[in-house]
Amino acid sequence: MAEEEKSELYQAIVDGDFDVAGEEAQTLVDNGLSPTEILDNHVIPAMGEVGDLFEEGEYFVPELLMAAKAAQEAMAILNPMLKQAGVERQGVVVIGTVKGDMHDIGKNLVAATLEGAGFEVVDLGCNVAPEKFVETVRERAGEKLLVCMSALLTTTMPQMKATIDLLASEGLRDKVKTLVGGAPVTQAFATQIGADGYSESANECVALARELAASWAA
Ligand code: B12
Incomplete structure (x- = not known):
């Protein structure tokens, strides 16, 4: 994701700021984004950057854990929406x-x-x-x-x-x-x-x- 496109949610996950991550996920939902869009364009790329930072030696396990917790806070908002669809049992x-x-x-x-x-x-x-x-x-x-x-x-x-x-x-x-x-x-x-x-x-x-x-x- 290009520097200028990084959302507050993306940044909150990379920073391991879990309170903000939950709030920002909710804001994106309120702005009309679908849970899939939020996952694909914000949560998953942010975890990708966290992985890169770990690989480069910038981040260590505590930072990974904080980022993972922030991603989970965002997913706690998105999961119920992903489950809502109510389609035929497969x-x-x-x-x-x-x-x-x-x-x-x-x-x-x-x-x-x-x-x-x-x-x-x-x-x-x-x-x-x-x-x-x-x-x-x-x-x-x-x-x-x-x-x-x-x-x-x-x-x-x-x-x-x-x-x-x-x-x-x-x-x-x-x-x-x-x-x-x-x-x-x-x-x-x-x-x-x-x-x-x-x-x-x-x-x-x-x-x-x-x-x-x-x-x-x-
Ligand atoms: C967060 C994280 C952690 C967290 C995990 C927290 C948690 N609750 O999951 C913590 C801090 C605990 C952790 C620990 C470790 N980690 Co880690 N971690 C990561 C990190 C940064 C992100 C993983 C992630 O959540 N990605 C986001 C999700 C959404 O992506 P995903 O899991 O790939 O899933 C997607 C697809 O793969 C697919 N998918 C996933 N599962 C399935 C299943 C099916 C059936 C299908 C069809 C699809 C599918 O769909 C998903 C969504 O699209 C990765 C780096 C990376 N880029 O992957 C390293 C990484 C995986 N970790 C790594 C390492 C080395 C470790 C540790 C050994 C570190 C240590 N020295 O202690 C420990 C191992 C602990 C253990 N025994 O498991 C290495 C692995 C290297 C390797 N070659 O094996 C990585 C790649 C980091 C790196 N670049 O070095 N880690």
Whole structure:
């Protein structure tokens, strides 16, 4: 985002100013912006800059945490709006950030967006072991199930494969569709580990999830 385009919300997230972030998100809503616009043009780019500052050694973990809290304050305003849509029920999404990984902002965004798009969302939180995904799938067997996994660390990406492999060895692989995402995840990685889908963003994830859910009826 060019310097002159940076909004107060963007700046509040980068500065980790969480009170202001919540207020500014509300102001943008009051000004008529949709929650998706606010996420795509303000919250997500601001977290991108925070990541760059961390990489450059300008920011350390405390600044990351403050920025994450500010982003969450903004999302607390936006989430109910994302969930409001009230469309036809599409299937059940079992979602979590994989074992060893505590990053949950992107996962929460994907969960809220899918919920808004008509999916029932079972959110297992972060640091979710393959066994936990499998246990939940077993509990919900027989429904249109999408297992969505998020990873933000290159070191935790192998947990996605471990989960898919465990679903297979437990005889559950063909009962679910698996979707993976998170900043370090790519389509090539998704294909390599045998996932059914990958998407770069929460928005694209909806189209993909709908497509996969529709394949049950086909
Ligand atoms: C905020 C943050 C944190 C916060 C997390 C707070 C929280 N509650 O989530 C805190 C401070 C806790 C943290 C800790 C650490 N972090 Co950190 N963190 C970040 C940061 C700055 C932003 C992540 C974020 O929220 N992005 C915004 C969201 C909206 O984007 P997203 O998660 O990518 O999600 C989008 C898509 O990827 C996609 N998506 C996400 N999940 C899914 C799932 C599915 C199924 C689909 C389809 C799509 C999808 O949709 C989302 C919306 O469009 C990133 C930098 C970056 N640019 O990514 C580093 C980053 C991920 N962290 C990093 C590191 C190293 C760490 C620590 C190891 C630091 C440390 N030394 O302690 C710890 C690890 C803790 C752990 N065990 O998990 C590195 C990872 C490097 C690597 N190669 O693995 C990064 C890349 C920073 C960097 N440039 O070095 N971090």
